[in-house]
Amino acid sequence: MTATTLLHGPIGAADVVRRWWLRRLGRLVRPLIRRRELRIAVLGSTMVGTALAATLLAPLWLLILGPLVWGVPHLVADLRYMLVRPGYHRRAALVALAGPPLVYVALGGQLLWGFLAAGLAVVAARASPGRRALGVVMVAALAGSFAALGRTGDVVFAHLHNAIAVLLWWAWRPRTSRLHWLPLALMVAASVFLVSDAALWAVRASGGLQWFGGGMGPDYQVWRLSPGIGPDWALRLVLLFCFAQTIHYGVWLGLLPDEDRARATPPTYRARWEGLRADMGRPLLWAAIAVAVALAVWAARDLMAACHGYFRMARFHGHLELCAAALLLVEGAPGDMRDATGPNEHV
Numbered sequence: 001m002t003a004t005t006l007l008h009g010p011i012g013a014a015d016v017v018r019r020w021w022l023r024r025l026g027r028l029v030r031p032l033i034r035r036r037e038l039r040i041a042v043l044g045s046t047m048v049g050t051a052l053a054a055t056l057l058a059p060l061w062l063l064i065l066g067p068l069v070w071g072v073p074h075l076v077a078d079l080r081y082m083l084v085r086p087g088y089h090r091r092a093a094l095v096a097l098a099g100p101p102l103v104y105v106a107l108g109g110q111l112l113w114g115f116l117a118a119g120l121a122v123v124a125a126r127a128s129p130g131r132r133a134l135g136v137v138m139v140a141a142l143a144g145s146f147a148a149l150g151r152t153g154d155v156v157f158a159h160l161h162n163a164i165a166v167l168l169w170w171a172w173r174p175r176t177s178r179l180h181w182l183p184l185a186l187m188v189a190a191s192v193f194l195v196s197d198a199a200l201w202a203v204r205a206s207g208g209l210q211w212f213g214g215g216m217g218p219d220y221q222v223w224r225l226s227p228g229i230g231p232d233w234a235l236r237l238v239l240l241f242c243f244a245q246t247i248h249y250g251v252w253l254g255l256l257p258d259e260d261r262a263r264a265t266p267p268t269y270r271a272r273w274e275g276l277r278a279d280m281g282r283p284l285l286w287a288a289i290a291v292a293v294a295l296a297v298w299a300a301r302d303l304m305a306a307c308h309g310y311f312r313m314a315r316f317h318g319h320l321e322l323c324a325a326a327l328l329l330v331e332g333a334p335g336d337m338r339d340a341t342g343p344n345e346h347v
Contacts, residue, residue, distance in 0.1 A: 014269045036264040037179045044183025044255055051246040052190045056202050059242040060212035063221060066242075067310050068299050070249040072292040076280065077252040078317045081260060082168075082324040084279050094124040098323055106316035111154055114319030115143035121323040125330045135330040155227065159237070161318035162244035164325055165251040171328055172259045183255075187247060194243055195236040203239060214303030 022029060032039045054062050083089050101109070101117035122135035146153035166187065170180070193199050203209060209218050218235065226237035258266065267275070277285060291313075299306035 011269050011273055018269065033265055036258065037175065037177045039266070040255060040258055041179035041182045043258070044180075044250075045186055047247065047250040047254065048183055048186040048190055051243050051250065052193075054246065055194065055239055055243040056199065056208060057206050058208050058211055059203060059239055060209065060217065060221060062246060063238075063242050064213060064216055064303065064307060066245055066249060067314070068295055068306060070253065071310050071314060072288055072295065074249050074252040075314055075317055076276075076285070076288050077257065078320060079284075080276070080279050081252075081256055082320050085260060086324070086327075088324075088327070091124070094121060097121065097124045102316055102319055102323070105319050108312075108315070111157060112143055112147055114316075114322060115139055115146065117319055118322045118326045119143070122326050122330055125327055127330045131330050135326055138329075139326055152228070155225065157318060158225070159241055159244070161321060162241070162248040164318070164321045165248045165256070168321065168325060168328065169251050169256050169259060171333060172256060173333060190243060191240060194239045195233075199239060200232060200235060203235075209235070214307070216304055216307065 022033075032042060088094055097120035098117045101113045101120065105111075105114045105117070119136050119139040122132055122139060125132055125135065127135075146157060149156055166184070170184065212218075218238070221238045222229075222231075222234040225241045226234040229237065257272075261267070295306055295310060298309060
């Protein structure tokens, strides 16, 4: 029995449960199945509400467990939608110019090397000289701003990179309605609320700042996410990062995959797995599963060390998103990319 065969059982069971629920809900969910933009609006709005509630109730555990549970799957999605699906990995000039600085960042290089990768990606872009020149100037201006911040730039970039996924989702494809404004407006409203006195009172009243593990309490998260800031504002920024990171994962694992599919109807779980395998290949997927399992075992032994290990491993992906955002700005949206699922794999 192969490893892929072992997965068919759980995936098939998930599809059985899915079909059972769809039959029970009937007409209630039919518009969500047929209309992608309505489904995205509902999914995105639900995601915002859930992330906000979790941030107010257990922010520290969300900061700890979010990367350990969703981190590796979101890195796979990052590579899939930022590299493989647009076909960037097949463009030799792009790989040769932007690849080495990205690899150096992944190995621990300084933040500015990521901006160098984005600038070189723009140089290799398939666009007019004027658009490429404008893109290089914009990237250089960003790099200069972060360089002026010194080490604080890493913290600022960590906060801002959560928004890159939202911007990429926003620009991924043309819209036929204004429904996508609803989850975006809710994201903005929730972010404004989380830096208010009311949010600080709510999280303290819930006891959420007292629930954590591995020695990663409020002081640790303030040191990591908002160093050198007064205590009240520091905690507000920790809450904001917690919410934004959760939305970041939700975009990569929920919203953007649905936006990217050629078909408007959602596929079965088996079709999703087959599409993922067709894009990424079995070796990479099984390596990702092995890393996720190893990370879980490591976390059971040393929670803080496992978190640090994940963040070291994932350091490159924010800069990969920056490169993709720069190419999207200069070249426009990726071309029409068909998924690998067959006509009978959908609802």
